[in-house]
Amino acid sequence: MGTIVQIRVSINPEKYGENRARDAINKAFEEIDRIENIYSVYKYDSEISRINRLRKNERLQITDGVFNLIDKTLDYSEKTDGAFDITVKPLVDLWAAAGKANRPPDDYELKRALGRVGYKNIALDKSARTIYFKKEGMGIDLGGAAKGYATDRAIRILEENGIDNALVNSGGDMYCLGKRSARELWRVGVQHPRDRNRLFLEIRLKDKAIDTSGDYERYFVIDGKRHSHIIDPRTGYPIGDNVVSASVIAPDSAAADMLATAMCVLGEKGFDIIKGFGDADAVLVTSGAGRLKADMSEGIRERYDISQERL
Numbered sequence: 001m002g003t004i005v006q007i008r009v010s011i012n013p014e015k016y017g018e019n020r021a022r023d024a025i026n027k028a029f030e031e032i033d034r035i036e037n038i039y040s041v042y043k044y045d046s047e048i049s050r051i052n053r054l055r056k057n058e059r060l061q062i063t064d065g066v067f068n069l070i071d072k073t074l075d076y077s078e079k080t081d082g083a084f085d086i087t088v089k090p091l092v093d094l095w096a097a098a099g100k101a102n103r104p105p106d107d108y109e110l111k112r113a114l115g116r117v118g119y120k121n122i123a124l125d126k127s128a129r130t131i132y133f134k135k136e137g138m139g140i141d142l143g144g145a146a147k148g149y150a151t152d153r154a155i156r157i158l159e160e161n162g163i164d165n166a167l168v169n170s171g172g173d174m175y176c177l178g179k180r181s182a183r184e185l186w187r188v189g190v191q192h193p194r195d196r197n198r199l200f201l202e203i204r205l206k207d208k209a210i211d212t213s214g215d216y217e218r219y220f221v222i223d224g225k226r227h228s229h230i231i232d233p234r235t236g237y238p239i240g241d242n243v244v245s246a247s248v249i250a251p252d253s254a255a256a257d258m259l260a261t262a263m264c265v266l267g268e269k270g271f272d273i274i275k276g277f278g279d280a281d282a283v284l285v286t287s288g289a290g291r292l293k294a295d296m297s298e299g300i301r302e303r304y305d306i307s308q309e310r311l
């Protein structure tokens with residue numbers, strides 16, 4: 001997945017031996033490898049690559065894991081007014097090619113790619129476990145959800161192996177299971193968006209996920225101008241430079257992953273959507289007139305123990 005995954009577990013050595021803990025951790029890493037093989041768009045034979053070779057209306061039977069994750073992403077597309085949309089792939093490919101050629105796409109190319117995007121053009125058949133695309137030239141990119149999903153799966157494997165307290169961190173996609181110790185919750189940090197040696201937020205969490213999306217880790221350059229790897233599926237353009245980063249706290253990591261990407265597309269308007277979930281929170285960093293500003297969802301400080309550094 002192009003990142004480093006860190007797993008920590010906290011055990012009572014009298015009840016649960018160190019070897020058993022290592023075994024559980026190894027199983028969690030095996031699960032992450034398994035998921036990478038399924039979801040990678042770089043592997044020709046991955047399940048996702050096979051989906052992406054489908055012609056219009058051609059059906060493919062898919063495994064339950066993939067079916068359920070795609071189904072979940074469609075639900076989040078609906079709930080984020082289409083800001084999160086895995087069918088964004090034709091646009092992702094177009095802008096990646098534009099970056100390589102150092103030339104922005106022309107109107108025709110943009111229009112054509114945009115015409116192939118739209119989560120409503122994916123059809124899932126629940127009883128047959130099949131997927132098909134309603135338009136020619138479609139494809140899916142789970143880059144905005146798979147890391148979170150892998151984190152959730154790793155946590156599940158740890159739980160199945162008797163671990164009650166763990167922290168999984170997939171390159172910033174984190175889930176805190178239980179506690180660090182009897183007295184302390186897990187404490188996680190969000191890197192400063194402009195200084196990787198500093199933390200911007202520190203937060204204590206229990207049975208929650210946090211994920212951050214932003215413009216500072218992955219981007220591409222055309223004519224000397226930086227473009228985000230996050231694309232607004234509704235306009236076809238990479239998100240502007242107003243949004244610097246979005247961190248989302250949610251009950252599971254897949255949700256936090258998708259909502260952090262969606263918040264980058266939605267900006268401040270995204271707070272209403274976050275509120276609608278009832279169990280999610282967000283911290284949005286924006287830049288205007290050369291200054292950074294942080295906005296937080298209402299009541300977040302009452303729900304969590306947060307310490308915030310200067311931006």
Ligand code: AMP
Pocket residue numbers: 083084085086088092141142143144145213214229230231232233257260261265
């Ligand atoms: P993340 O780093 O979690 O924000 O995910 C960004 C990745 O998701 C990108 O590199 C693309 O592969 C994909 N992506 C870009 N824009 C969107 C979008 N609007 N909805 C869903 N996935 C996206």
Ligand code: MG
Pocket residue numbers: 143144145211212213256257258259260261
């Ligand atoms: Mg994400």
